[in-house]
Amino acid sequence: MVEPNTVVIGRKSVSNYVLAVIVMFNQGIDEVELKARGEAINKAVEVYNALRDRLGDSIELAGVEIGSEYSGTRRVSYIRIKIRRAF
């Protein structure tokens, strides 16, 4: 289940996700959550860093959550990065 303010990080390029988040902030959404599992966890951190580069202090890191969850019968690691708009 994907909530409206969640961006699921997958196989697309970092800049693709960066743009998706910027569009959401410009639509008036105040908090966006990047969610990634397994191999994509690393990319989620890259997306956060790229947003930080582009938007500077206009965003703040509202929280980072890590854990594991079931995907069918397989357990996978996940990260959720909450980013808040501060402009």
Next chain:
Amino acid sequence: MVEPNTVVIGRKSVSNYVLAVIVMFNQGIDEVELKARGEAINKAVEVYNALRDRLGDSIELAGVEIGSEYSGTRRVSYIRIKIRRAF
């Protein structure tokens, strides 16, 4: 610079790092930091989850920090996962 209570996650297996952390806790260290950069970020989350499986409520997640830093002239993403012993 690696601090005494830091475990730098690299190319070794997850269970290798899990063991390193358990040994540190048994030596009386109260807080261990997992540090990983780039591709290893994902593995750091796996190490945390494996520790959670083995030690359950005997550990608590004290904080997760993400960001980027320079490695020579290259910028790389990093994660720091602070784990506290609660036994």
